[in-house]
Amino acid sequence: MKVSKRGNVPPFFVMEVMRAAFARERAGLEVLHLEVGQPSTGAPAAVREAAKAALDADKLGYTDALGIPPLREAIAGWYRDRYGITVPAGRVAVxxxxxxxxQLGFLAAFDPGDRVAMASPSYPAYRHTLTAIGVEPVELETGPNHRFQPTVELLEKLDKPIQGLIVASPANPTGTMLSRAELTALARWCEANGVRLVSDEIYHGLTYGPEAVTAAEVSPHALVVNSFSKYFSMTGWRLGWMVVPDDLLRSVECLAQNLFISAPTLSQMAAVAAFGCTAELDGHVARYARNRELLLRELPRAGFTKLAPADGAFYVYADVSDMTDDSEAFCQRLLAETGIAATPGVDFDPARGRRFVRFSFAGAEDTVAEAARRLIVWRTET
Known part of the structure; x- marks a missing residue:
């Protein structure tokens, strides 16, 4: 029987690490989870209460493909209140x-054979999703000198035209950010060259100094993606949104109708309350900031001295080339010998990731502190 080639994409290695970590836990052994970008806290209290009320009062049927009006209006209000810009609720897709x-954005914006650029390292699902729909990922090799972000200079060195550019600020796995001037320069280059800018903003709200800038402010043509998973601490609710340019809106709507019908109704109804929970959520950010400070202080004591800046998100990306040339084996050994789960860099950079490891500091403070202590002991003993 025929099997489609679309599924011939690499695995998401962090999920493979999680599988090994869960197997260790089922065997009765402790795991300190620094592998996954998932807050250790649950959804805000008001969101949970709204979900209970929705369960009692509503049959939870299908919604409009682009989302329920109260949630789309609340998201538009978020851009007004947080960024000081006007985003019409009609351009919001839940x-x-x-x-x-x-998936919706890539399908609406790009055709098979198109080329879409992104930084390397970057979130692996960009590459894998594009590959599955016949679009060629074009990786821009970045390093500390680029702060692991795309630049106009790197784009101008490409030997063939591209049709899209993905940026993420704060970025996964590095936590680095684009300044307003840098994001604006990239947006202007995209407009001048007929390139669709896609801005991944799911770590907005998780910053430790610099303020995150939304691409919705610097370009009316940008496709902006955000999520309730990170800042709003709602990973399992499976809810995100897009700010969609006018020329893509109908395509996104038709694709959503056919591929998803609508986002989960219960999650949508509950999420309206999330925007009133900033005091609780900012408390989580303060915890991430303490975890970040601890890791940036303690990791060098364990020999991890070459670290990305981690201006935002909740990751530290460490160059471990002086310890190993096989980060996957390194992480397997780390889990087996210390109980610490971390993610090998091959997830984010197929070419150079064998010498990088990502540590997440999204967990509880005692978990991160104990992991740092064990790393120091492990590195001292080995």
Whole structure:
């Protein structure tokens, strides 16, 4: 029987690490989870209460493909209150997580054979989703000198035209950010060259100094993706959104109708309350900031001295080339010998990731502190 080639994409290695970590836990052994970008906290209290009320009062049928009006209006209000810009609720599309947003956005914006550029390292699902729909990922090799972000200079060195550019600020796995001037320069280059800018903003709200800038402010043509999973601490609710340019809106709507029907109704109804929970959510950010400070202080004591800046998100990306040339084996050994689960860099950079490891500091403070202590002991003993 025929099997489609679309599924011939690499695995998402962080999920493979999680599988090994869960197997260890089932065997009765402890795991300190620094592998996954998932808050250790649950959804805000008001969201949970709204979900209970919705369960009692509503049959939870299908919604409009682009989302329920109260949630789309609340998201538009978020851009007004947080960024000081006007985003019409009619340009907001509620999606099944940011993953659903990327699928809809990529399908609406790009055709098979198109080329879409992104930084390397970057979130692996960009590459894999584009590959599955016949679009060629074009990786821009970035490093500390680029702060692991795309630049106009790197784009101008490409030997063939591209049709899209994906940016993420804060970025996964590095936590680095684009300044307003840098994002504006990239947006202007995209407009001048007929390139669709896709901005992954799911880590907005998780910053430790610099303020995140939305591409919706610098370009009316940008496709902006966000999520309730990270800042709003709602990973399992599978809810995200897009700010969609006018020329893509009908395509996104028709694709959503056919591929998803609508995002989960219960999640949509509950999420309206999330925008009133900033005091609770900012408390989580303060915890991430303490975890970040601890890792940036303690990791060098364990020999991890070459670290990305981690200006936002909740990751530290470490160059471990002086310890190993096989980060996957390194992480397997780390889990087996210390109980610490971390993600090998091959997830984010197929070419150079064998010498990088990502540590997440989204967990509880005692978990991160104990992991740092064990790393220091492990590195001292080995």
């Amino acid at each position: 999606t099944t997580g940011s993953s659903g947003a990327f």
